[in-house]
Every structure is written in C-alpha cells, then in structure tokens.
Amino acid sequence: QKEVEQNSGPLSVPEGAIASLNCTYSDRGSQSFFWYRQYSGKSPELIMFIYSNGDKEDGRFTAQLNKASQYVSLLIRDSQPSDSATYLCAVIRSGNQFYFGTGTSLTVIP
Amino acid sequence: DAGVIQSPRHEVTEMGQEVTLRCKPISGHDYLFWYRQTMMRGLELLIYFNNNVPIDDSGMPEDRFSAKMPNASFSTLKIQPSEPRDSAVYFCASSGQVYTEAFFGQGTRLTVV
Numbered sequence A: 001q002k003e004v005e006q007n008s009g010p011l012s013v014p015e016g017a018i019a020s021l022n023c024t025y026s027d028r029g030s031q032s033f034f035w036y037r038q039y040s041g042k043s044p045e046l047i048m049f050i051y052s053n054g055d056k057e058d059g060r061f062t063a064q065l066n067k068a069s070q071y072v073s074l075l076i077r078d079s080q081p082s083d084s085a086t087y088l089c090a091v092i093r094s095g096n097q098f099y100f101g102t103g104t105s106l107t108v109i110p
Numbered sequence B: 001d002a003g004v005i006q007s008p009r010h011e012v013t014e015m016g017q018e019v020t021l022r023c024k025p026i027s028g029h030d031y032l033f034w035y036r037q038t039m040m041r042g043l044e045l046l047i048y049f050n051n052n053v054p055i056d057d058s059g060m061p062e063d064r065f066s067a068k069m070p071n072a073s074f075s076t077l078k079i080q081p082s083e084p085r086d087s088a089v090y091f092c093a094s095s096g097q098v099y100t101e102a103f104f105g106q107g108t109r110l111t112v113v
Helices: none
Strands: A004-006 A011-014 A019-025 A032-038 A045-050 A054-058 A061-066 A071-076 A085-092 A098-100 A104-109 B005-007 B010-013 B019-024 B031-038 B042-050 B053-056 B065-071 B074-079 B088-095 B108-112
Touching: A004 A085, A011 A019, A019 A085, A019 A104, A032 A061, A032 A071, A045 A054, A045 A061, A045 A071, A071 A085, A098 B042, B005 B088, B010 B019, B019 B088, B019 B108, B031 B074, B042 B065, B042 B074, B053 B065, B074 B088
Parallel strands: A011 A104, B010 B108
Antiparallel strands: A004 A019, A019 A071, A032 A045, A032 A085, A054 A061, A061 A071, A085 A098, A085 A104, B005 B019, B019 B074, B031 B042, B031 B088, B042 B053, B065 B074, B088 B108
C-alpha cells in the first residue's frame, strides 16, 4: 500500500468552476498535510498546509482534513486557466518522513 | 535567501559513468531531502538528513546510490555506475523544523544514455 494515494486524473473543469482534488494516506500517525502545485518542468511549490481536522481557507483554496477517514482534500474555487498544473498531496509521518502522492493533473478550460 | 540551489540543472551521461548531483539547502534549515521524480512513480523520497545525519535511506533504490552531507550547507547524491533507468528529475528540498513545509530546488534532469 502506498503511503499517499491520489487519483491521477486528468481532471478537467471549466473556468470559474470548483475543482475538487482528493488524497488518502495510510499511516494514522501522520502529523502534517500539504498541497503542492507543480507546473510542467518546474519544481513543486507549496499552496497550503493543514495540521488539524476541519477546513482551512486561503483565498480561493480550501484544504479539508479528516484524520478519522485518513483523507485530505483541496478545493479550488473560481478556477482559472493559470491553475492548470499537477497537484501533489504530501504527508509527514512520524519521524519527519515527507511522502508525496503521484499527483492529480488539473486542466482548467477557458 | 536564494532558496535551495541544485547543480547541475541538466546532466547527460553514458551508462556506467559516475554522476554526482549537488544541493545547497536554505541557510538555517535542519532537514534535507532527496527525491526522484518520474512519470511512472511520481516523487519518491530517497533519503533525508537531520542536522547532517542521514535518518532514513530506505528509499535509496540500490547500492549504486549514495548520499552525503558533510556540512549544513552542502549535500551530494552520487550514482555509480549509472544506468539508463536512473534517468529522472532529482529534487533536493529542505525544511526548517520538524513537520513543516519543504522548499524545493529547481531539480536536476538526469539522462543516462
């Protein structure tokens, strides 16, 4: 079983719609949860982090964490073509082991 | 701060040759990670260091791979001998505290022919 699982997509949404990205993780002892965005040919860059159960909002982005279900999600409201990228879910296990999912490719159609 | 700096940005080498990738973490960061990214397997954690000490190298694929961190500002990932299946983008990342975000370098695209 992989540490972090994501639907690879591709996910396509029209401009202005809500994009929903999902991630599950295997280790119940995981401490911290991150969403990174990676444009083609570039390095991953942090969008959001979440440590506690519930929702965390930052502008058009909302991260949701449910530790009981071992589930993390990212909602992107009012999606823009510039949001087209691969989104990587990352989880830190005990011991600071930083694991990434394989990513979900998102395309926002103008 | 200039961020995490990796060199070279691109490396093309022949099978059997030794390859050394270099990384300078963000100053003051205690954690350094080496990742390999391929289309098939995504971002794989190879090894990470805390205060220059290797903590977990279980992701290193084979004995051909080795990593060192001789001081807080420099780390190397070496592949000897290199093989075509080692072709990938190798990222170095650093973080300042436990359980906090990692910042990535620009990566080294390695091609072994």
